[in-house]
Amino acid sequence: MNTTLSTQKPSLDQQLHDFRQRRFLATPLAGTLVWLVLIFTGLFCNAKAQVLAVFIGTGSIVYLALLLSRFTGEHIRFQTKQHRNFFDTLFLSAVGMSFLVYAIALPYFMQNFRALPFAVAVLTGLMWLPMSVLIQHWIGLLHAVIRTVLCTAAWILYPEHSFVLQPVIVVAIYAFTIVVLERRWQLLQQHTVQSVPLIIDPAPSMA
Numbered sequence: 001m002n003t004t005l006s007t008q009k010p011s012l013d014q015q016l017h018d019f020r021q022r023r024f025l026a027t028p029l030a031g032t033l034v035w036l037v038l039i040f041t042g043l044f045c046n047a048k049a050q051v052l053a054v055f056i057g058t059g060s061i062v063y064l065a066l067l068l069s070r071f072t073g074e075h076i077r078f079q080t081k082q083h084r085n086f087f088d089t090l091f092l093s094a095v096g097m098s099f100l101v102y103a104i105a106l107p108y109f110m111q112n113f114r115a116l117p118f119a120v121a122v123l124t125g126l127m128w129l130p131m132s133v134l135i136q137h138w139i140g141l142l143h144a145v146i147r148t149v150l151c152t153a154a155w156i157l158y159p160e161h162s163f164v165l166q167p168v169i170v171v172a173i174y175a176f177t178i179v180v181l182e183r184r185w186q187l188l189q190q191h192t193v194q195s196v197p198l199i200i201d202p203a204p205s206m207a
Contacts, residue, residue, distance in 0.1 A: 012086060015085045015086050015087055016087055016134075018085060019085055019087040019088065019091075019134065019135075020134070020135050020136065021188060022074060022185075023072055023073060023074055023181070023182075023185045024074075024131075024135065024181050024185070025068075025072045025074065025178065025181060025182060025185070026065040026066075026068040026069035026072045026074050027061070027062075027065040028174050028177050028178050028181065029065070029068050029072070029178065030061045030062075030064035030065035030067075030068055031061050031065075031170070031174050032171055032174040032175065032178065033064065034057040034058060034060065034061050034064065035057075035167040035170045035171045035174065036167070036171055037053065037057055038050075038053055038054060038057055038117065038163070038167040039164060039167040039168055039171065041053040041163070042117075042163030042164035042167060043164055047113060050163045051109075051113055051116060054116050054117050054120055054163075055116075058120050058124060059099075061124075062095060087134055090130070090134065091130070091131065091134065094126075094127040094130045094131065095127055097126070097127065098123065098124045098126060098127045101123040101124075101126070102120070102123070104119065104123060105119035105120050105123060112159075114159055114160065114162040114163065115155070115159075115162070116162075117162050117163050117166035117167065118151055118152075118154070118155040118159075118162050118166050121147065121151045121166045121167075121169070121170050122147070122148050122151050122152065125143065125144050125147040125148060125151075125170075126144060128140040128141070128143040128144040128147075128177075129141060129144045132144070135184075137180075137184055139177055139180045139181060139184070143173055143177050146173060147169070147170065147173050150169045150173070151166055151169055151170070154166060154169060
């Protein structure tokens, strides 16, 4: 028996199809919870605690998403390269890009610590652009663009309220994104059920 066929990975088309069938709820839920916490630290904590909360909180979103995926049915995990869906790798590279752009946020933070939540909110939102392309849905594009526009406007108009206003904006956009993604997933489920062929048992033969 040829064992190479049994270990052969699915085609890229099949992997993309499998990737697009997912719920994609764990990551925005994790982001919402973290940025909600940042609202409270921005309201009630001193500057040092606010800064630490932004760094620690936003850096832990991906790990919180791994935990939440067990409850959303996604079961995200770091599989070996051999078994990982190619588009999972592509998505993880977008997440990694969001972490690397902290290097842009740091100089702004060193000049003005209030710029930190603004820079992080905009830069980490960039991952939604490739996400929109991968799942062929407008929500990722809208999320990234509106998040950038609103966070930039808030920073220009109210920089002194950055540690509260930036998290409020991000949470609001995440809430809308979650609703849209959940609706998208429900429609996919309905389409899957409707596309299953109906099997009718043949009439019993006459004895």
